[in-house]
Amino acid sequence: MRKEGPMILTVISSLVVVFSTYFFLGQKWNLMAPLNNWFQISYSIAMALGFINLTAIHGKYIQRKREGWFYSIILLVSMYAYLVLGMIQTHNGLQFNWIYENAYSPLSSSMFALVAFFITSAAYRVFRIRTKEATILLVCAVFVMLGRAPIGDAMWGGWSGFVNKWVMGTMNVAGMRGINLGIYVGAFATALRIMLGLERAHIGGSGTQ
Amino acid sequence: MMWLLAQEQAPVPTLGIFTTGSVIDFACVLVLGVIIWVMVARARTGRKIPDIKKIAGLEAVDEAIGRATEMGRPVAFIPGIQSVDNPQTLAAFGMVSHIARQCARYDTRFLALNCDPLPYAVIEEITRQAYLEEGRPDAFNPDDIRFLSAEQFAFVGAVIGIFERERPAANIMFGSFYAESMILAETGSFQGMIQIGGTANTHQLPFFVAACDYALIGEEMFAASAYLSKEPVMYGTVVGQDWLKIIIGLVIVVGAILATVSPDSTFLKDIIGGY
Numbered sequence: 001m002r003k004e005g006p007m008i009l010t011v012i013s014s015l016v017v018v019f020s021t022y023f024f025l026g027q028k029w030n031l032m033a034p035l036n037n038w039f040q041i042s043y044s045i046a047m048a049l050g051f052i053n054l055t056a057i058h059g060k061y062i063q064r065k066r067e068g069w070f071y072s073i074i075l076l077v078s079m080y081a082y083l084v085l086g087m088i089q090t091h092n093g094l095q096f097n098w099i100y101e102n103a104y105s106p107l108s109s110s111m112f113a114l115v116a117f118f119i120t121s122a123a124y125r126v127f128r129i130r131t132k133e134a135t136i137l138l139v140c141a142v143f144v145m146l147g148r149a150p151i152g153d154a155m156w157g158g159w160s161g162f163v164n165k166w167v168m169g170t171m172n173v174a175g176m177r178g179i180n181l182g183i184y185v186g187a188f189a190t191a192l193r194i195m196l197g198l199e200r201a202h203i204g205g206s207g208t209q
Numbered sequence: 210m211m212w213l214l215a216q217e218q219a220p221v222p223t224l225g226i227f228t229t230g231s232v233i234d235f236a237c238v239l240v241l242g243v244i245i246w247v248m249v250a251r252a253r254t255g256r257k258i259p260d261i262k263k264i265a266g267l268e269a270v271d272e273a274i275g276r277a278t279e280m281g282r283p284v285a286f287i288p289g290i291q292s293v294d295n296p297q298t299l300a301a302f303g304m305v306s307h308i309a310r311q312c313a314r315y316d317t318r319f320l321a322l323n324c325d326p327l328p329y330a331v332i333e334e335i336t337r338q339a340y341l342e343e344g345r346p347d348a349f350n351p352d353d354i355r356f357l358s359a360e361q362f363a364f365v366g367a368v369i370g371i372f373e374r375e376r377p378a379a380n381i382m383f384g385s386f387y388a389e390s391m392i393l394a395e396t397g398s399f400q401g402m403i404q405i406g407g408t409a410n411t412h413q414l415p416f417f418v419a420a421c422d423y424a425l426i427g428e429e430m431f432a433a434s435a436y437l438s439k440e441p442v443m444y445g446t447v448v449g450q451d452w453l454k455i456i457i458g459l460v461i462v463v464g465a466i467l468a469t470v471s472p473d474s475t476f477l478k479d480i481i482g483g484y
Contacts, residue, residue: 025226111362190296192245
């Protein structure tokens with residue numbers, strides 16, 4: 001029953017979702033509402049498991065005085081302090097929001113800003129003329145970059161913008177739509193495999209039946 | 210009297226049982242379900258099912274694990290940053306099962322780094338079961354299956370730190386990624402890891418193609434669990450997917466011809482409109 005139970009639950013839940021999406025009675029009875037609530041509850045329980053995992057791992061680091069154990073103390077103290085503050089003040093609390101807006105948000109934005117530098121280093125590696133395809137990629141990239149910057153128009157009038165729009169609006173869209181078509185069908189087939197019980201990896205099975 | 214006139218009409222079911230505008234969608238669901246079921250039935254009765262073409266990224270998974278085993282360093286796996294309601298995360302579970310088995314077999318350390326608590330709980334169970342089925346329950350270390358943070362860039366910071374300290378030899382990123390994909394892939398590249406990146410988020414594909422040794426594009430991800438299992442029944446579902454793509458392609462071609470020949474005609478729209 002250890003594997004059959006989750007399998008039966010998966011199939012029943014999937015059928016409820018399909019029934020609610022396509023059939024009038026499913027929407028009238030609002031069958032999705034309890035499922036959504038159960039998902040939220042499961043998420044909260046899993047978050048508690050995540051907290052336990054973090055505490056256990058960093059607790060061991062502190063106990064063994066592993067290199068950088070001081071950062072583990074900072075992590076655990078800040079994690080639990082923010083948790084307690086949130087439980088007391090809720091998400092509308094003044095101090096709770098101040099910490100989010102003045103500590104977490106700037107840190108997150110700084111990490112996001114690093115993406116620009118990583119893109120530059122990756123582009124340097126990729127845009128080297130080694131093959132025909134790499135050459136075509138480089139030429140298209142140059143036109144697209146010039147088309148999006150004022151210098152393109154300054155050099156070539158409206159031509160760089162025209163080439164940029166054609167590359168991004170015609171060639172790129174065509175390619176992406178083809179990829180997206182495959183993705184949607186693939187995602188649907190994956191969901192169907194799980195609904196039909198053909199794929200059992202998510203319940204710790206050997207992956208297939 | 211105006212407030213009476215303004216009252217909303219109760220929704221009316223289409224064909225008596227369907228919600229408005231969902232008949233065509235449900236028909237597509239049924240068609241794909243039937244195609245896949247036919248292919249699965251053919252596979253179960255032992256009839257020949259076409260092979261899946263070689264996918265370099267998936268062939269490289271065993272190579273990456275082998276490299277990590279030889280170097281005595283761990284294999285890192287990141288199942289994306291979304292939760293279990295995302296099909297890409299579900300596809301990642303099939304990959305985890307295969308990788309965990311291989312790592313158990315070769316006694317290679319397997320690090321699973323999670324951004325969401327639900328996939329963390331599922332992956333821990335999948336990994337534990339994989340080690341059990343390989344006869345190595347003692348080798349399973351639950352501390353190697355980690356939940357790091359539910360916040361995107363806090364997760365990235367934690368992963369970068371783990372890459373620096375644990376020095377994995379292989380990094381497999383498989384799931385739904387956003388802006389963090391570039392940072393993760395480039396950091397792995399700087400560390401000299403063999404990297405396999407797969408996502409169905411098309412806006413992140415260029416980053417994986419640029420920074421990873423192998424990239425799995427869109428539907429190759431969803432064929433991964435069938436490809437790695439090498440089971441005819443799973444191959445049958447992938448063949449069903451391909452048949453549906455052929456049907457959709459034919460519909461697109463017919464539609465394009467009709468739109469070109471008779472752009473003002475509303476013949477088809479009149480027939481299927483409202484369904």
